[in-house]
Amino acid sequence: MSGSRPAYRKRLLQARRHPLQTVLSLVILALIAWIVWSTAAWLVVGADWSVVTENLPLFAVGSYPEHERWRPLLWLFLLCLMTATTLLQPLISRPWRIHGLALSWAWLAMLPIGLLLLAGGAGLPMVSSRDWGGLTLTVLLTGFSGLLALPLGILLALGRRSNLTLPRHLCRLYIDGLRAVPLIAVLFFGQLLLPLFLPVEIEINRVLRAVVAFALFAAAYVAEDVRGGLQAIPGTQREAAAALGLGPWQIQRLVILPQALRVAVPALTNQAIGLLQNTSLMAILGLVELLGISRSLLANPAYIGRHLETYIWLAGLYWLVCTAMALMARQLERQGKSSATEAIPS
Amino acid sequence: MKWKRSRWLELALVVVVLTLVGILVNNLAVNLIRTGLGLSFEWLWQPAGFALSEHTLPYQPGDSTAWALLVSWLNSLRVIACSIVLATVLGVGAGAARRSLNPLLRQLAGLYVGLIRQIPLLLQLLFWYFVAFLGLPSQPFAPIGTLISLSNQGVGILGLNLSVEFSAVLVGLSVFTGAAIAEVVRGGLDSVPRGQWEAFRSLGINEGLGLRRVVLPQALPAILPALSSQYLNLAKNSTLAIAVGYADLYAVSDTAITQTGRAIEGFLILLLSFLALNLLINGGMQVLNRIVVHPAQRT
Incomplete structure (x- = not known):
C-alpha cells in the first residue's frame, strides 16, 4: 500500500500544475489588464464628474430648504461619528472603550434625533417630509423600517412556533404570503391602497406610508431569520428554565430569545443591508431618496448622458454604507460575545 | 368544563383579529362609497387603450385590458425563464470557480460575487439599460x-431579435441572481467532504469531469432547495423591469390601474397573476428535483 502512495500524490499535484491552469491564468490576467486599461482611459479622457461635484448637497439632503440644510447634514455627521466610534472600538485601550450596550442605545437614539432634526419641532421650524431626500432619506427609511420590522418579526416568529393553533396559522399565512409577493407590489400597496383602508380623517404622509410598507414586508423576512435562531436553541434550555420555576414569558424573554437573536444576528445583518438597498425602489414610486434624486438629476439637460458617472458614484455610496453596516454588525456581535462570556464565571 | 388559559388567549386573539379586519374592511367600504368607485371588474373587458412595446401574442391598443394583462404576463414569464437559464449558467460557473484550483479564477469569482451583492439591483438594471x-x-x-x-x-442572437429593454432586464437579473446562485453553489460544494475532491484528483480524473460526476451529484440535494428560492427571488425582482420600460406584468398592471383608477381590483389581479407565476416555478423545480436528485438522496 505504501508503495502506491507517491503515485497518488503525484497525480494530486499534477492537477494543480496542469498546463491548462497556466493558460487560464494568462487569459484572466489579460482580461484584468484590459479592464484596468479601459477604465483608466475612461477616467482620464471620458469621465466628467461635474454631475456629482456640482450636486453634492442634493445627493446628501435632497431638496431640503437651503437655510435649514445644516440639520440633515448635522445628522449625517453624527451618524458618521457614531460609525467611526463603533468601528474604532477595538483600537481603543480598555478603560476608554464604550460598553457595547451603551453603544447600541446610542445608535437607537440616533433615530428620534434624526426625525427631530429633519421634521423640526422643539424650537426648530417644521419642514414638510415632501422636502426630505437624498442619502438622509435613504438612511431614515432604512432605520425606521428596521426598527419597526424587528419587534414585529420576532412576534411573528414566536407566533409561528406557538402551541396555539390559530395564531400559528395566522402568522404562517402572513409570513408566507408576504414572502411570495414582490416588494414593489407591497410598496405600491403602501402608497396607493393603504389610505383606502384607513379612516378618512387619518392622513399619513408618503414617507410614513413607505416606512409602514417596508416594515410590514421586512417583518416577514426577519421572522424567518429569527425562527432559524429559535430552532438552533436546544429544547433542554426551555426545560432547564422551566425547572428553575420561570414562567412561559420569562423563559422566552430571559432564556430563549437572547440566545436565538444572537444566532440570528448575521442573517439579520444581511436583511438590514438588503433593506437599505431596497429603499432604492422608492425611486420608482416617486420618493427622491438617493436613487430618486439621481434620476431627476439625469433628467436635467445639463447632465445629459452622464449616467455612468452618476451610477458609479451611487454604487460607491451604497457599497460604502453597506460595508460599514456589515463591519459594525460584526463589531457589535463580537462585543456581545465577549460580554456574554464575561458574565459566566468560569 | 373549565377552559385552559391558552384557550381563552386564543379566543381573545380571534376577537382582536376579527375586529381589526372588520375595521379595515369597513374603512375600505366607506372610502369606496365616498369616492363613488365601488368594486367592479368590467374594465377588464373594455379596450385597454395603451400600446405595449413588445408582445409575443398579437396585441393592439383596441384589445381588452384583460388581454393586455395576459400578454404582459407572458412577457414576464419570457424574461424570467431566460434569466433563470442565464443566471444558473453564471452562478454555477462562478460558484465552481470559487473552489477552482486556479487562485486567479477564485479571486475573480470572489470579486464578482462581492461587488454585485453590495449594489442595489435597481441601480444595476439602470446601468445595464442606460449605459x-x-x-x-x-x-x-x-x-x-x-x-x-x-x-x-x-x-440579435442567431437571427433572434431582442429589444434593448428585454436585454437589459435579462442581463441585469442574471448577473445579480448569478452572484446569489454562486454563493448557493459554493455552499453546496463545501458540503461535499474534501476527501471526495482529493480522491478524484488523485485518480487522475480532470477537474470538469470530477465536478460533474463526483462532486455535483452529492452537492445537488443541498443546492436545489436554495436554488429554487433564488429562482423565486428572481421572479419577484423581475418586477423592477418597470424602471427600464419593459412591458412586464407589474408595469402593465400599473398602467392599467392608472388608466382605470381601479386600484383594489388591479392589485388583486396582480397578486393572483404573480401567484400563478410562483406556482409555475415551484412546479418546475419539483419536476427538476425529481429528475436530478437520486431517489436515495431525497429527504
Missing part, C-alpha cells in the same frame, strides 16, 4: 461573426 445597452452604437456591429449583432436599437 451598457443604450450606449451601444446605433449602427449594428457584430463582434463574433454573424452570431451576435449589437446596437442600441436591439440585440
Whole structure:
C-alpha cells in the first residue's frame, strides 16, 4: 500500500500544475489588464464628474430648504461619528472603550434625533417630509423600517412556533404570503391602497406610508431569520428554565430569545443591508431618496448622458454604507460575545 | 368544563383579529362609497387603450385590458425563464470557480460575487439599460461573426431579435441572481467532504469531469432547495423591469390601474397573476428535483 502512495500524490499535484491552469491564468490576467486599461482611459479622457461635484448637497439632503440644510447634514455627521466610534472600538485601550450596550442605545437614539432634526419641532421650524431626500432619506427609511420590522418579526416568529393553533396559522399565512409577493407590489400597496383602508380623517404622509410598507414586508423576512435562531436553541434550555420555576414569558424573554437573536444576528445583518438597498425602489414610486434624486438629476439637460458617472458614484455610496453596516454588525456581535462570556464565571 | 388559559388567549386573539379586519374592511367600504368607485371588474373587458412595446401574442391598443394583462404576463414569464437559464449558467460557473484550483479564477469569482451583492439591483438594471445597452452604437456591429449583432436599437442572437429593454432586464437579473446562485453553489460544494475532491484528483480524473460526476451529484440535494428560492427571488425582482420600460406584468398592471383608477381590483389581479407565476416555478423545480436528485438522496 505504501508503495502506491507517491503515485497518488503525484497525480494530486499534477492537477494543480496542469498546463491548462497556466493558460487560464494568462487569459484572466489579460482580461484584468484590459479592464484596468479601459477604465483608466475612461477616467482620464471620458469621465466628467461635474454631475456629482456640482450636486453634492442634493445627493446628501435632497431638496431640503437651503437655510435649514445644516440639520440633515448635522445628522449625517453624527451618524458618521457614531460609525467611526463603533468601528474604532477595538483600537481603543480598555478603560476608554464604550460598553457595547451603551453603544447600541446610542445608535437607537440616533433615530428620534434624526426625525427631530429633519421634521423640526422643539424650537426648530417644521419642514414638510415632501422636502426630505437624498442619502438622509435613504438612511431614515432604512432605520425606521428596521426598527419597526424587528419587534414585529420576532412576534411573528414566536407566533409561528406557538402551541396555539390559530395564531400559528395566522402568522404562517402572513409570513408566507408576504414572502411570495414582490416588494414593489407591497410598496405600491403602501402608497396607493393603504389610505383606502384607513379612516378618512387619518392622513399619513408618503414617507410614513413607505416606512409602514417596508416594515410590514421586512417583518416577514426577519421572522424567518429569527425562527432559524429559535430552532438552533436546544429544547433542554426551555426545560432547564422551566425547572428553575420561570414562567412561559420569562423563559422566552430571559432564556430563549437572547440566545436565538444572537444566532440570528448575521442573517439579520444581511436583511438590514438588503433593506437599505431596497429603499432604492422608492425611486420608482416617486420618493427622491438617493436613487430618486439621481434620476431627476439625469433628467436635467445639463447632465445629459452622464449616467455612468452618476451610477458609479451611487454604487460607491451604497457599497460604502453597506460595508460599514456589515463591519459594525460584526463589531457589535463580537462585543456581545465577549460580554456574554464575561458574565459566566468560569 | 373549565377552559385552559391558552384557550381563552386564543379566543381573545380571534376577537382582536376579527375586529381589526372588520375595521379595515369597513374603512375600505366607506372610502369606496365616498369616492363613488365601488368594486367592479368590467374594465377588464373594455379596450385597454395603451400600446405595449413588445408582445409575443398579437396585441393592439383596441384589445381588452384583460388581454393586455395576459400578454404582459407572458412577457414576464419570457424574461424570467431566460434569466433563470442565464443566471444558473453564471452562478454555477462562478460558484465552481470559487473552489477552482486556479487562485486567479477564485479571486475573480470572489470579486464578482462581492461587488454585485453590495449594489442595489435597481441601480444595476439602470446601468445595464442606460449605459451598457443604450450606449451601444446605433449602427449594428457584430463582434463574433454573424452570431451576435449589437446596437442600441436591439440585440440579435442567431437571427433572434431582442429589444434593448428585454436585454437589459435579462442581463441585469442574471448577473445579480448569478452572484446569489454562486454563493448557493459554493455552499453546496463545501458540503461535499474534501476527501471526495482529493480522491478524484488523485485518480487522475480532470477537474470538469470530477465536478460533474463526483462532486455535483452529492452537492445537488443541498443546492436545489436554495436554488429554487433564488429562482423565486428572481421572479419577484423581475418586477423592477418597470424602471427600464419593459412591458412586464407589474408595469402593465400599473398602467392599467392608472388608466382605470381601479386600484383594489388591479392589485388583486396582480397578486393572483404573480401567484400563478410562483406556482409555475415551484412546479418546475419539483419536476427538476425529481429528475436530478437520486431517489436515495431525497429527504
